Structure formats: structure tokens, C-alpha cells
Amino acid sequence: MTDTGERGPSVLSRLLRAYGMLGVLVLLAVFFSVATIQEQQPGGEAAARSVARQLEGTQLEGATVVIVGRGGDEDARFADTLAQRVRERTGVVPLVVTGDPAEARTALGRLAEQGVTRCVIATTQASAGVVRSILEQLPALAGARVLIPASYRWPTFLLPENLRNVANQIAVIAILAVGMTMVIVTGGIDLSVGSLIALAAVVTASLIGRMGGEGAGTAAMILGGMATMVLCSAIGAFSGVMITRFKVPPFIATLAVMQVASGLAYIISAGRPVYRLPQSFVLLGRGADPVLGIPWAVLLMGVLYATAHVLMARTTLGRYIYAVGGNAEAARLAGVRVAAVLLFVYAACGALAGLGGVVMASQLRSGAPTYGVMYELYVIAAVVVGGTSLSGGEGTIPGTLVGAFIIAVIQNGMNLTHVESYTQKVVLGLVILGAVLLDRLKQRGMRRRGRSQGSGG
Amino acid sequence: MPPPGSESAVPNAGAPLLRLEGIRKEFPGVLAVRDASLDVRAGEVHALVGENGAGKSTLIRIVTGAHQADGGTVELNGSTARWPSPLAAAGAGIAAIYQELDMVPALSVRANLFLAREDAHLGFIAATEERKRAREVLTRMGVDVDPGVRVGDLEVAQQQLVAIARALLAEARLLVMDEPTAALASGEVERLFGVMRELRGRRIGILFVSHRLDEVMAIADRVTVMRDGATLGTWPACELTRERLVELMVGRPLDQEFPKVHIAPGLEVLGVRNLSGGRVRDASLSIRAGEVLGIAGLVGAGRTDLARLIFGADPVDRGEILLDGRPVAIRTPRDAIRNGVCLLTEDRKAQGLVLGLSARDNFALPNLDRWSPWGWVRRGKELSEFERFVAGLRIRVAGPAQPARDLSGGNQQKLLLARWLERDSRVLIFDEPTRGIDVGAKHEIYLLINELVARGKAIVMISSDLPEVLGMSDRILVMHGGRVVGEIPEAAAATQEQVLRLAVG
Numbered sequence: 001m002t003d004t005g006e007r008g009p010s011v012l013s014r015l016l017r018a019y020g021m022l023g024v025l026v027l028l029a030v031f032f033s034v035a036t037i038q039e040q041q042p043g044g045e046a047a048a049r050s051v052a053r054q055l056e057g058t059q060l061e062g063a064t065v066v067i068v069g070r071g072g073d074e075d076a077r078f079a080d081t082l083a084q085r086v087r088e089r090t091g092v093v094p095l096v097v098t099g100d101p102a103e104a105r106t107a108l109g110r111l112a113e114q115g116v117t118r119c120v121i122a123t124t125q126a127s128a129g130v131v132r133s134i135l136e137q138l139p140a141l142a143g144a145r146v147l148i149p150a151s152y153r154w155p156t157f158l159l160p161e162n163l164r165n166v167a168n169q170i171a172v173i174a175i176l177a178v179g180m181t182m183v184i185v186t187g188g189i190d191l192s193v194g195s196l197i198a199l200a201a202v203v204t205a206s207l208i209g210r211m212g213g214e215g216a217g218t219a220a221m222i223l224g225g226m227a228t229m230v231l232c233s234a235i236g237a238f239s240g241v242m243i244t245r246f247k248v249p250p251f252i253a254t255l256a257v258m259q260v261a262s263g264l265a266y267i268i269s270a271g272r273p274v275y276r277l278p279q280s281f282v283l284l285g286r287g288a289d290p291v292l293g294i295p296w297a298v299l300l301m302g303v304l305y306a307t308a309h310v311l312m313a314r315t316t317l318g319r320y321i322y323a324v325g326g327n328a329e330a331a332r333l334a335g336v337r338v339a340a341v342l343l344f345v346y347a348a349c350g351a352l353a354g355l356g357g358v359v360m361a362s363q364l365r366s367g368a369p370t371y372g373v374m375y376e377l378y379v380i381a382a383v384v385v386g387g388t389s390l391s392g393g394e395g396t397i398p399g400t401l402v403g404a405f406i407i408a409v410i411q412n413g414m415n416l417t418h419v420e421s422y423t424q425k426v427v428l429g430l431v432i433l434g435a436v437l438l439d440r441l442k443q444r445g446m447r448r449r450g451r452s453q454g455s456g457g
Numbered sequence: 458m459p460p461p462g463s464e465s466a467v468p469n470a471g472a473p474l475l476r477l478e479g480i481r482k483e484f485p486g487v488l489a490v491r492d493a494s495l496d497v498r499a500g501e502v503h504a505l506v507g508e509n510g511a512g513k514s515t516l517i518r519i520v521t522g523a524h525q526a527d528g529g530t531v532e533l534n535g536s537t538a539r540w541p542s543p544l545a546a547a548g549a550g551i552a553a554i555y556q557e558l559d560m561v562p563a564l565s566v567r568a569n570l571f572l573a574r575e576d577a578h579l580g581f582i583a584a585t586e587e588r589k590r591a592r593e594v595l596t597r598m599g600v601d602v603d604p605g606v607r608v609g610d611l612e613v614a615q616q617q618l619v620a621i622a623r624a625l626l627a628e629a630r631l632l633v634m635d636e637p638t639a640a641l642a643s644g645e646v647e648r649l650f651g652v653m654r655e656l657r658g659r660r661i662g663i664l665f666v667s668h669r670l671d672e673v674m675a676i677a678d679r680v681t682v683m684r685d686g687a688t689l690g691t692w693p694a695c696e697l698t699r700e701r702l703v704e705l706m707v708g709r710p711l712d713q714e715f716p717k718v719h720i721a722p723g724l725e726v727l728g729v730r731n732l733s734g735g736r737v738r739d740a741s742l743s744i745r746a747g748e749v750l751g752i753a754g755l756v757g758a759g760r761t762d763l764a765r766l767i768f769g770a771d772p773v774d775r776g777e778i779l780l781d782g783r784p785v786a787i788r789t790p791r792d793a794i795r796n797g798v799c800l801l802t803e804d805r806k807a808q809g810l811v812l813g814l815s816a817r818d819n820f821a822l823p824n825l826d827r828w829s830p831w832g833w834v835r836r837g838k839e840l841s842e843f844e845r846f847v848a849g850l851r852i853r854v855a856g857p858a859q860p861a862r863d864l865s866g867g868n869q870q871k872l873l874l875a876r877w878l879e880r881d882s883r884v885l886i887f888d889e890p891t892r893g894i895d896v897g898a899k900h901e902i903y904l905l906i907n908e909l910v911a912r913g914k915a916i917v918m919i920s921s922d923l924p925e926v927l928g929m930s931d932r933i934l935v936m937h938g939g940r941v942v943g944e945i946p947e948a949a950a951a952t953q954e955q956v957l958r959l960a961v962g
Binding site for chain 1: 810821
């Protein structure tokens with residue numbers, strides 16, 4: 001049982017299988033980080049810290065400190081943080097000027113009139129030009145020092161805003177990929193998820209529209225979203241019944257449902273986007289939690305992945321899903337209710353597609369029948385790149401998360417490096433092909449190992 | 458020295474078309490054919506008979522190019538021959554008519570007749586010409602089949618005749634048929650024999666394998682008997698009787714490789730009354746605690762089908778199943794398992810294990826409910842149960858995570874057994890428990906069976922290995938054509954001959 005000599009290679013190959021794609025993701029991240037290194041202008045608190053450091057070497061006694069910024073959230077944080085720092089360190093209360101260049105001109109003009117000579121002006125990179133041009137017209141302030149935050153070299157890819165962007169962009173696909181992973185592990189496929197996104201977006205927007213439209217309350221929005229998920233789950237279960245009861249191949253059953261769902265989305269919306277949604281509805285798709293600034297959609301995605309992983313790895317249902325995909329007949333003869341398991345995965349896949357549609361409607365603050373076109377393919381791609389075998393019985397939820405991120409990182413990285421969208425398609429296609437080839441090679445290696453051991457016994 | 462009753466006995470038959478001399482074929486771990494020699498003449502029907510596992514199928518696969526011999530010589534028309542593939546054998550004029558007919562059901566009779574040999578010019582098929590030739594050959598054989606019909610729409614018997622017609626079109630000189638009558642009704646058998654006689658008249662040699670000794674006596678000119686991978690000799694059919702054939706096929710004394718223990722049986726655990734469904738007709742049986750009930754019969758006699766009916770794997774048409782004397786409704790394997798009935802399937806890889814899953818997961822599959830409150834798998838308990846059975850059954854496994862695919866046949870069988878013992882099942886149906894398992898592991902399985910009956914389990918053992926059935930059972934049922942055709946109450950006193958006589962119908 002503890003013969004490590006025999007287990008050695010299998011542990012290595014298991015590590016490679018579990019983390020191979022994670023390695024690819026890390027490599028991609030490193031690659032795009034290096035490729036997008038450029039001068040970054042700090043803003044907000046970071047900019048304030050940079051200027052504060054420069055101020056440390058400056059004599060401020062008797063000097064007037066002016067902080068100039070434009071309007072907006074980021075500059076306000078810059079000004080507030082910096083003003084506080086200066087007050088704490090020197091006791092000098094700085095003059096804060098934010099808003100139009102005209103206001104800066106007025107404020108500085110007043111200082112010149114007052115005969116201020118020793119003057120330190122702190123401003124952001126973006127406002128520095130304006131400040132300098134004002135000073136040229138005010139000879140009284142010729143001796144003023146202008147301090148701007150130091151720029152630094154840093155990958156655009158790794159900027160927090162960009163990373164948040166990547167996560168937000170992949171959220172819908174990643175949510176759908178959870179259900180798709182379960183379906184593919186059973187050896188099936190669900191082509192209807194893209195259409196279900198459109199249907200869900202349209203239905204949820206229409207329902208909320210009925211329940212008050214732009215004035216709808218939180219309860220109405222939650223109710224609308226829930227009802228949509230139930231509907232999509234029922235549609236998934238319908239595919240499941242076709243597959244289990246009538247033995248329609250999953251590809252065909254869900255292909256038909258894909259057409260039906262898309263058609264329904266057009267009928268319900270009369271072919272037009274549904275807009276009447278409350279402003280607060282976008283919280284789900286665009287909002288972020290107030291503490292860490294993580295988008296709600298990403299948090300939701302995280303919760304779903306954790307739940308699904310536990311379900312697949314630690315519950316009887318999860319075991320049955322793998323068993324059905326590995327060998328449905330053997331599972332049946334072991335007493336597994338194969339039809340019930342299949343019904344569950346298709347219903348869950350439908351429900352998650354519905355949730356994805358609600359998130360997308362929230363992101364775009366509307367529901368339109370044109371949403372989600374081709375998404376089934378991106379979702380399948382994420383699952384397959386994540387190491388799930390299309391022949392069933394194999395695959396993990398964390399693997400799918402990695403797969404979804406690989407696709408998101410490639411897309412985002414190519415955007416940042418200005419690869420044109422046509423080329424992006426070619427690259428994505430090749431990546432998917434590469435992942436499947438890897439899977440084939442892995443399987444062939446395994447079968448060869450199985451044979452050599454089999455003949456020995 | 459020539460074997461008893463060889464060539465000289467049939468002086469008027471044609472020259473040898475095919476000659477096999479000292480053929481040997483080894484598969485990893487198994488010597489399938491040890492020493493086989495026979496010759497088939499032009500214009501004769503030559504039967505090859507023997508018990509299951511005697512090496513007949515392997516031998517004819519060598520003839521048809523599906524296997525390569527490891528030793529010995531093959532001669533065709535007096536010159537040494539060797540064909541690396543079925544295609545090469547077909548090119549040499551040897552046509553195989555297999556049990557599983559190798560035709561494309563969705564294509565027409567004509568398309569199948571000319572498959573890969575199309576009468577085509579620049580890729581365009583000369584349909585009219587093909588149709589004419591197809592009609593010609595079918596008429597010549599006396600077969601009334603429209604060449605335009607889809608092969609899938611034909612009866613099995615007709616499909617077989619089409620397969621033969623295809624061989625004739627390819628100008629085959631030797632037809633090799635494996636159990637050609639297995640799937641046929643008696644009227645159809647007669648028609649097939651008519652065609653075979655007709656071909657014999659055209660100086661085509663026919664080598665065929667059959668379990669049905671009556672048919673062998675009816676159609677064969679000469680008979681070669683195989684036992685334990687070797688040919689015993691060739692006899693003219695007219696010099697043989699059925700009894701003599703059975704004697705030759707069985708031939709060896711029952712050796713003491715079976716450590717059978719006898720337990721005084723208890724009450725009836727499982728009763729089956731007039732069960733019908735699939736191939737099975739009106740089967741009844743009764744088995745008591747501590748008893749091993751052997752089920753013998755030829756391949757296709759309906760033994761596996763009966764097991765699957767009892768286990769709820771296939772739908773039952775009529776009849777009832779009783780546990781402890783009370784009727785139970787078993788509609789799915791799940792029902793059977795909950796009632797303490799389990800099946801160790803004949804095909805471990807396709808119907809037993811989920812090969813890609815770990816040994817532990819395979820062990821746990823039907824038992825998860827036992828240690829998963831609210832669907833939450835308690836892995837500690839699972840692992841300790843697994844290790845208890847690994848130790849108890851002496852399963853050689855690298856660890857709980859080792860994929861089932863990597864285990865040897867014997868250990869796979871023990872793993873499947875472990876999963877049912879965990880449930881404390883009372884009725885264990887073993888379908889071919891030792892197929893593909895080496896001798897040492899076989900013995901261990903026998904010892905396990907002994908342990909199980911000692912603990913009061915009722916065991917049904919289906920086996921094509923006659924010595925095994927005789928050696929390990931208390932009682933034996935013999936099946937033929939989906940029916941239970943006989944019961945041997947004292948397995949220990951029975952002979953293989955007795956069983957085989959019942960089994961061949």
C-alpha cells in the first residue's frame with residue numbers, strides 16, 4: 001500500500017494533470033506582464049504618497065502649499081490624502097484646488113496678488129501642463145516649485161483595474177462553465193447555454209419591467225432573477241428528459257433546445273432590447289464590494305466554484321456524476337440511478353446559464369435576444385482547456401476555472417498588446433486545439449501504461 | 458504416426474486446399490493454441506469442435522488472418538502461406554463468415570456485396586452491372602433476396618446468406634464459418650445447409666466451428682476435435698457417433714484443482730419461478746443458503762440473460778422472483794442490490810468497473826449511501842472500509858487512488874467482489890468468475906467462494922469452464938436455447954459428458 005516506488009510516476013503525472021494548465025495560465029500571465037511593461041502614472045492615494053515622499057526633502061516653513069487637481073473621484077482622493085499627510089507632518093494647512101483649470105487659474109492668481117513668493121504646488125501628471133502654463137502668466141510666482149508624482153515602470157496587465165476587468169469579463173462564461181463541466185463529465189454536451197443567456201436576460205428584464213420597471217425594488221429584482229433561473233433550469237431538465245427517457249443524443253437534444261430558446265427570446269422581446277431596468281440592478285454585474293473592491297459578479301463566481309467543487313469532490317452525487325461519465329452501464333449495474341444523475345446535471349446547467357443571463361443583463365442594464373451568441377462554444381472551450389475530457393468521466397471544477405481564466409487572459413492580453421480581433425480568433429482557436437491535443441496525448445500515455453501493466457498481470 | 462482415422466479414410470475427397478501443421482499461438486499469459494494440425498480439402502465440409510476455450514476460435518482466426526501464428530506452418534494449395542491481415546487472407550481466397558456479421562447494416566445488399574470491390578470507373582459505380590451480378594450470385598445460391606434492400610432490414614439468416622454470397626463474388630475457395638447456426642432457427646439451418654452442400658459441389662472447401670453436435674453429424678464430411686489448445690485428430694463423420702464426439706471433446710479426468718467444501722444448506726434464499734424475458738424462457742431455480750448453484754450451457758444458451766433478469770438489469774416479461782419465500786419486485790439493479798442480490802458481471806471492464814476511477818471509488822460506488830449522511834461522503838470511513846477489504850481479500854493494489862484500469866484481472870475481480878461483500882449481500886451471482894484470470898488467482902477466487910458459502914451466502918456460478926462448474930458447484934442447472942433443460946442434483950457425481958449432452962440440446 002505504501003510502495004512509493006510504484007506510486008512515484010503516478011503522483012508526478014497527477015500533479016501535471018491537476019496543475020499543468022495552471023502552469024500554462026501562470027506562463028501566460030508572466031508573458032503578458034512582460035509584454036505590457038510601460039510607464040505608469042499613479043493616481044489617487046499612490047500619487048499622493050509619491051508626492052509626499054518628494055515633499056520630505058523640502059523646507060516647507062513659511063511656504064504656501066497648494067494642491068491642484070481636476071474634478072473626479074481619483075483626484076479628490078489624491079488631494080485629500082496628500083493634504084492630510086502635509087498637515088500631519090508640517091502643520092501647514094495646504095490650499096486644495098480641484099475642478100476646472102479655470103478654478104486653478106483663479107486660485108493661483110489670488111496667491112500672486114497676495115504676494116506669496118515661496119510656493120510649492122503639488123499636482124498630478126495630468127494637471128501638470130495646465131499648472132505650468134498658468135505659472136508662465138504669473139511672474140509673481142516664478143519661484144514656485146511644482147511637484148508631480150513620479151511615474152514608474154509596471155505591466156499594464158498587472159494593474160488592479162485590469163485584473164478586475166479580466167475577472168469581470170470572464171464572470172458570465174465562468175459561471176456557465178460550472179454547469180457545462182458537470183454535463184461534460186457525464187459524457188454529454190449542452191449546446192443550449194448561449195441561447196439560454198439571451199432568453200434569461202430577456203425574461204428577467206421583462207419580469208422586472210412588469211414589477212415596476214425602473215422603479216422596481218430589490219425584492220422584485222431578486223424575484224425576477226430567481227424566476228428566470230427556475231425557468232432555465234426547467235428547460236435544462238427538458239433536455240435531460242429527452243436524453244434519458246427518449247435516448248436522444250445530447251448533441252441533438254440541446255441543439256434543438258438552443259434553437260427553441262433563442263426563438264423564444266426573440267418572441268418575448270419582440271426582437272428588441274428590453275431597457276426598463278432600475279439603476280440599482282447593475283450592482284450585480286458592475287458593482288464591487290465596498291471593502292476589498294472585488295466585483296460582486298466575481299464573488300458570486302467564486303462562491304459557485306467553491307460549492308460546485310465540494311459537490312463534485314465530496315458528495316455522493318459528485319461521485320455518481322463521474323461514474324456515469326466513466327461507464328454508464330457499470331454505474332447502472334452498481335445501482336446508480338443514471339437517469340436521475342443526468343437529469344440533475346442538465347437542470348443545473350440550465351439554471352447556471354439562467355444566472356449567467358441575469359448577470360449579463362445586469363452588466364448591460366438591458367436584456368436582448370442577441371446576447372450570448374456563440375457563448376456555448378466559449379464555455380465548452382473553457383471546460384476543455386481546463387482539462388475535462390469530452391469523452392466523459394474526467395475533469396475538475398478548479399480546472400475549469402483555470403481554463404476560463406486562460407481564455408480571458410489570452411483575450412485581455414491580446415487587447416492590451418493591440419492584436420487585432422481577427423488574429424485573436426485565430427489564436428484562440430489554436431489554443432483550444434492545443435488543449436485538446438494535450439488531452440489526447442495524456443490519454444494515449446495512460447492507455448499505454450495500462451496495457452503494459454495489464455499484460456504483466 | 459498419423460492420428461487415428463486420418464486422410465486415407467476418405468480416399469475420394471479432393472486434394473488438400475489448406476493445411477495447418479503444428480500451429481502454436483500465445484497471448485500474454487495464455488497459451489491459446491498449443492499444437493494444432495488439420496487439413497481442409499476442396500469440396501468438403503470440415504467441422505472443428507471442442508469445448509469452450511479449447512482454442513477453436515483462435516485457430517480459425519489464424520486461418521482468416523486476424524491472428525498471426527507464433528509457430529507451425531500454414532499451406533495453401535501445397536505452398537507455404539502467411540497472411541498478415543484479414544484482407545490478405547481474403548486476397549488468397551479465404552473468406553470468413555463471422556458470428557457478428559461484418560456488414561454495413563445501413564447499406565443495401567448490393568452495396569455490401571461489392572463493398573471495397575465496387576465495379577467502378579473513375580469512382581462512378583456501374584450500378585446496373587453490379588445489380589446483374591448480385592442477382593446472378595443470389596439466384597445461383599437459391600436465395601430470394603432483393604439486392605436493393607437494406608441489409609439491416611434482413612433476417613439474420615438472410616444476412617448470413619448475403620455474407621456467403623459476398624464471399625462467392627470474391628471468388629473465395631475456402632469459407633471459414635464460426636458458429637454459423639448459433640443465431641438461426643431450425644428451418645433456416647436447413648436452408649444454410651442446402652447452400653453449404655451446393656458450395657461443396659462447386660469444390661469450395663468449408664471449415665466451420667459449431668457447438669451443435671447434431672448439426673456437425675448432419676453436414677460435416679470430416680471432423681477435427683480440439684482440446685486444451687491442441688487437435689486430437691481428424692475423423693470421417695460417418696465413423697463417429699455423438700457419444701464418441703463428446704467423449705473426445707471432454708477427454709480428461711477431472712483433476713483436483715477445485716478445493717470444494719460442502720456446507721449443509723439452509724433455507725431457500727432465492728427462488729425464481731417461470732422467469733421469461735429477452736432470450737430466457739420459463740426459467741425456474743431455487744437456491745439455499747450455503748449452496749453453490751452452477752449454471753452450465755453453451756455460449757448463447759441464455760445463462761447471462763437469466764442472471765441479468767434476476768438482477769433487474771433487463772426487463773422481465775413474466776415470472777416472479779422470491780427472496781426468503783416472499784415475492785419481491787426487482788425492476789432495476791438498484792432494487793436487486795437493496796434486496797441483497799448482486800451480480801459480478803461477465804465483462805468486468807465494460808459492465809463492472811469504471812476503469813478511469815480509482816480502486817477506492819469503484820469499491821465505494823454501490824456503497825456510498827452507507828457512509829454518506831445527507832450525501833456527504835465521509836472519506837475517513839470510506840478509506841478504512843476499503844483497506845479492511847483490501848487486506849481481507851488480499852487485493853494487490855498500489856493504493857486507494859490507483860486507477861482500476863491498472864489492476865490485474867484477478868484483482869479487478871476481487872475488487873468487484875469486495876464492493877458486494879461490503880453490502881453484506883446474500884445472493885452473489887458470479888458470471889464467468891475466472892474468465893481471463895490466471896491459475897493462481899483462480900484458486901484464490903475458489904477459496905473465497907468457499908468462505909462465502911461457509912458464511913451462509915447463496916452463490917450462483919455461471920461458467921463455461923465445465924471442470925470448474927463440476928468442481929465448485931453443489932448442484933448444476935444446464936441451459937439450452939434460453940431454457941433450463943436439466944438439473945444435476947449431485948455435481949460431485951456428475952461427468953462433463955453428462956453436462957455437455959444436456960447443453961448441446
